Amino acid sequence: xxxxxxxxxxxxxxxxxPNPVPIGEYERCPVTDVLRRVNDKWTLLLITLxxxxxxxxxxxxxxxxxxxxxxxxxxxxxxESDGLVEREVFPTVPPSVEYRLTPxxxxxxxxxxxxxxxxxxHHAEIATARQRTT
Amino acid sequence: xxxxxxxxxxxxxxxxxPNPVPIGEYERCPVTDVLRRVNDKWTLLLITLxxxxxxxxxxxxxxxxxxxxxxxxxxxxxxESDGLVEREVFPTVPPSVEYRLTPxxxxxxxxxxxxxxxxxxHHAEIATARQRTT
DNA sequence: CGGAATCCCCAACGATACTG
DNA sequence: CAGTATCGTTGGGGATTCCG
Numbered sequence: 001x002x003x004x005x006x007x008x009x010x011x012x013x014x015x016x017x018p019n020p021v022p023i024g025e026y027e028r029c030p031v032t033d034v035l036r037r038v039n040d041k042w043t044l045l046l047i048t049l050x051x052x053x054x055x056x057x058x059x060x061x062x063x064x065x066x067x068x069x070x071x072x073x074x075x076x077x078x079x080e081s082d083g084l085v086e087r088e089v090f091p092t093v094p095p096s097v098e099y100r101l102t103p104x105x106x107x108x109x110x111x112x113x114x115x116x117x118x119x120x121x122h123h124a125e126i127a128t129a130r131q132r133t134t
Numbered sequence: 135x136x137x138x139x140x141x142x143x144x145x146x147x148x149x150x151x152p153n154p155v156p157i158g159e160y161e162r163c164p165v166t167d168v169l170r171r172v173n174d175k176w177t178l179l180l181i182t183l184x185x186x187x188x189x190x191x192x193x194x195x196x197x198x199x200x201x202x203x204x205x206x207x208x209x210x211x212x213x214e215s216d217g218l219v220e221r222e223v224f225p226t227v228p229p230s231v232e233y234r235l236t237p238x239x240x241x242x243x244x245x246x247x248x249x250x251x252x253x254x255x256h257h258a259e260i261a262t263a264r265q266r267t268t
Numbered sequence: 269c270g271g272a273a274t275c276c277c278c279a280a281c282g283a284t285a286c287t288g
Numbered sequence: 289c290a291g292t293a294t295c296g297t298t299g300g301g302g303a304t305t306c307c308g
Contacts, residue, residue, distance in 0.1 A: 030257035039173030083263025094289040111252040114245040123164035129217025228269040
């Protein structure tokens with residue numbers, strides 16, 4: 001528990017500090033860090049899918065439709081090394097591999113759903129705002 | 135209110151549909167769309183900053199430290215055309231421009247804070263998980 | 269002060285082919 | 289089935305310079 005941690009209780013609090021606000025080293029901000037991981041092209045989609053039930057590799061490959069094996073592997077490996085997804089290998093012939101959310105991954109579903117709900121509630125406003133500028 | 139919309143009430147619900155799950159056209163998923171906008175390099179930071187109070191251009195430039203004028207302009211313009219940020223020009227000499235969140239932008243602060251809280255609560259677990267894999 | 273214009277780089281992503 | 293290997297593309301972002 002460092003002094004730094006209490007200073008970044010939430011991202012909002014980070015920026016409620018008195019001016020001049022030292023925003024540099026934003027890389028160390030856990031919020032930005034987490035968001036940048038969640039927001040590559042496929043991560044969110046895979047997390048929500050795996051939130052439903054475990055999937056095997058080619059199940060995911062078929063379900064996502066458009067993802068290449070390369071990106072599927074890469075994304076899953078990152079999720080795994082972040083402790084959000086578990087990979088279980090069944091030594092059958094042919095081989096079978098199952099991916100499922102860890103408890104940590106499951107705990108991410110709720111805040112993600114909050115953001116998702118906001119998106120669903122407001123994406124129409126964003127769309128019309130965009131058209132005004134066009 | 136299309137049938138499509140009821141099918142994507144939340145991103146989680148999207149993937150609770152019976153298999154085979156047609157996840158293609160994920161571009162049209164409002165959740166993914168919103169997330170991809172919020173998650174470029176500077177957007178989140180600027181939103182949280184502007185959640186504190188209005189800022190002038192060079193105030194933001196100094197506050198963020200590391201952002202180039204180009205990216206600051208680009209990010210603010212995108213936020214503006216998405217209806218999340220308002221830009222007000224004061225025809226003084228020298229010119230003065232103020233940026234502030236719109237009500238829509240303000241409404242985004244709350245779900246963002248939820249995700250931020252999750253990040254603060256769990257980034258340590260992610261960090262240790264990462265080191266295990268290293 | 270608040271930008272716009274220009275140039276450049278690199279990491280993310282895609283496509284394809286191949287393998288234990 | 290569950291990946292790896294290789295190559296090619298692209299656009300997000302940085303650095304710099306200039307302007308009303």
